[in-house]
Amino acid sequence: MNSPARIEAFLEMMSAERGASDNTLSSYRRDLEDAAEHVRGNLAAAAPADIRAYLNDIAARGFAATSQARKLSALRQFFKFLYAEGLRSDDPTGTLDSPRKERSLPKTMSEAETGRLLDRAAIEAVDTALGDSAHLAALRLHALVEVLYATGLRVSELVSLPLTVALRDERFFLVRGKGNKERMVPLSEKARIAMRAWQAERKRVPPLAASPWLFPALSESGHLPRQVFARELKGLAARAGIASAKISPHVLRHAFASHLLQNGADLRAVQQLLGHSDISTTQIYTHVLEERLVRLVNDHHPLADHTS
Structure with a gap:
């Protein structure tokens, strides 16, 4: 049986036994036929060196690591099928490592954008033209965004803060x-002022006043659902002239970390503030440190070119 016939047999098995969709089958077909073309059509008899050469070729052609990994996955499935059917006595992909996917950088906001967002929340919180319920919501949202940017809390930590804070x-x-781990986080003066204003207003509303949560709500948990805050945050961003698709509570947490590092904070300190148990998690921000170091050298090194 030649390679095209074995590819067809593999696709039939994936359809009949695995229930693979038409899109999945088409993707497998394209990947396997591309590999077969590279090894001169004799894919079923390919040696490990042939597969390695093919992977090097697609990398040289500029395929992203995710695409390379997908193609290798298709090959693994194909040779696993040939081995199970007794059509090969080995798997040439067995010793190959999957291409490393680049870790994507977190979305963040500039300091100017964050300032616009916080300023808009502050303006709405003192808008006397708002009705009672809208004013209450504006005070709560102002407190939420100020506390989030001041602390870098996870959104689940933020909405479930106790009133005692x-x-x-x-x-x-x-x-x-x-992991039920405790950490100390700071509160800026602006965050404390926003919380005081929110607390003073919430205790005037009987259903809210008796709640043990800082941000109570009529929900199963008793506190504001994270989805509600995320929706309100996007609305605030739009009113501040910031694309709502660009922002989420997680983006504001990343802004907290990025802006600290840009302004001289130590990576270990940011790790502790974010509550990361492993420094490797915080190292997604090393690009911020690299930019800061380049700026430091360019600004202060005696051999730096200051003429431009």
């Missing part, structure tokens, strides 16, 4: 994060 009115507070 506001009652103590301190510059730092303990938050219980992933």
